[in-house]
Amino acid sequence: xxxxxxxxxxxxxxxxxxxxxxxxxxxxxxxxxxxxxxxxxxxxxxxxxxxxxxxxxxxxxxxxxxxxxxxxxxxxxxxxxxxxxxxxxxxxxxxxxxxxxxxxxxxxxxxxxxxxxxxxxxxxxxxxxxxxxxxxxxxxxxxxxxxxxxxxxxxxxxxxxxxxxxxxxxxxxxxxxxxxxxxxxxxxxxxxxxxxxxxxxxxxxxxxxxxxxxxxxxxxxxxxxxxxxxxxxxxxxxxxxxxxxxxxxxxxxxxxxxxxxxxxxxxxxxxxxxxxxxxxxxxxxxxxxxxxxxxxxxxxxxxxxxxxxxxxxxxxxxxxxxx
Numbered sequence: 001x002x003x004x005x006x007x008x009x010x011x012x013x014x015x016x017x018x019x020x021x022x023x024x025x026x027x028x029x030x031x032x033x034x035x036x037x038x039x040x041x042x043x044x045x046x047x048x049x050x051x052x053x054x055x056x057x058x059x060x061x062x063x064x065x066x067x068x069x070x071x072x073x074x075x076x077x078x079x080x081x082x083x084x085x086x087x088x089x090x091x092x093x094x095x096x097x098x099x100x101x102x103x104x105x106x107x108x109x110x111x112x113x114x115x116x117x118x119x120x121x122x123x124x125x126x127x128x129x130x131x132x133x134x135x136x137x138x139x140x141x142x143x144x145x146x147x148x149x150x151x152x153x154x155x156x157x158x159x160x161x162x163x164x165x166x167x168x169x170x171x172x173x174x175x176x177x178x179x180x181x182x183x184x185x186x187x188x189x190x191x192x193x194x195x196x197x198x199x200x201x202x203x204x205x206x207x208x209x210x211x212x213x214x215x216x217x218x219x220x221x222x223x224x225x226x227x228x229x230x231x232x233x234x235x236x237x238x239x240x241x242x243x244x245x246x247x248x249x250x251x252x253x254x255x256x257x258x259x260x261x262x263x264x265x266x267x268x269x270x271x272x273x274x275x276x277x278x279x280x281x282x283x284x285x286x287x288x289x290x291x292x293x294x295x296x297x298x299x300x301x302x303x304x305x306x307x308x309x310x311x312x313x314x315x316x317x318x319x320x321x322x323x
Contacts (some may be wrong), residue, residue, distance in 0.1 A: 002034050025062070033050055052140065103188075139169070139172040160173065192316065205294050212254045215233070229303070293308050
């Protein structure tokens with residue numbers, strides 16, 4: 001939007017642009033002073049423009065010249081010393097030459113696996129950069145009350161927020177960490193995920209965060225901050241477009257559709273934070289009792305990383321093995 005010195009709007013347009021640098025050519029009309037304002041996702045930035053040359057009386061015009069996109073440089077092959085994490089999102093560090101096949105895409109069903117039928121539930125899939133995720137929180141197992149602990153008894157057990165089956169249908173189940181992992185402490189295990197899928201590691205969550213943030217890409221040191229809110233708008237872009245407190249919904253630009261499903265506390269077995277926050281386990285432990293997690297908050301555009309006790313009940317997402 002362009003306004004003159006009196007605040008009159010003399011030009012306004014909307015355009016969908018990819019991430020990167022974009023070049024525009026401004027043709028002033030009869031004034032010498034203008035304000036150029038760009039708005040995106042509720043954030044606006046303005047600059048003042050002063051014309052020092054001859055101005056004609058033609059209408060103000062703003063022409064789109066072209067773009068110089070940002071992002072990883074995609075190559076057909078990698079050398080051993082390349083930083084594969086930064087350039088592809090593949091978490092590997094080969095000791096010798098390797099061939100990798102992967103797909104770059106966003107907000108489409110995963111190639112060859114648009115849905116997954118598992119334990120009587122049909123899940124959609126979502127491709128985000130080089131990763132393939134389930135689009136919904138996992139909802140498998142036998143519901144038990146929040147005052148009980150989930151046991152290693154050969155039966156997958158889950159909590160439903162406020163002990164309501166409707167909550168599981170909407171937000172998915174809530175799981176203690178050991179129940180989610182199913183008798184192993186190995187990060188990246190299948191756990192309660194469908195065959196061919198596994199529980200995401202802390203590093204895989206970092207790739208997801210970098211893939212959806214507009215300012216800090218995959219491999220950026222921002223994602224190595226070990227505690228608290230980080231990133232710029234990864235949280236906003238991961239949150240669903242409805243259901244969040246005070247209508248502080250997300251853009252869901254990448255189809256992850258993160259919901260504010262709350263959690264089950266380990267101290268009293270009560271449920272908290274519905275509509276305010278969503279919590280997702282990683283499969284990466286800090287010590288025998290505490291595990292890394294990610295949370296999205298109604299009041300923040302960032303992603304929160306911290307640890308929680310393994311007996312807390314939280315949401316679970318699964319990621320496909322070959323991504």
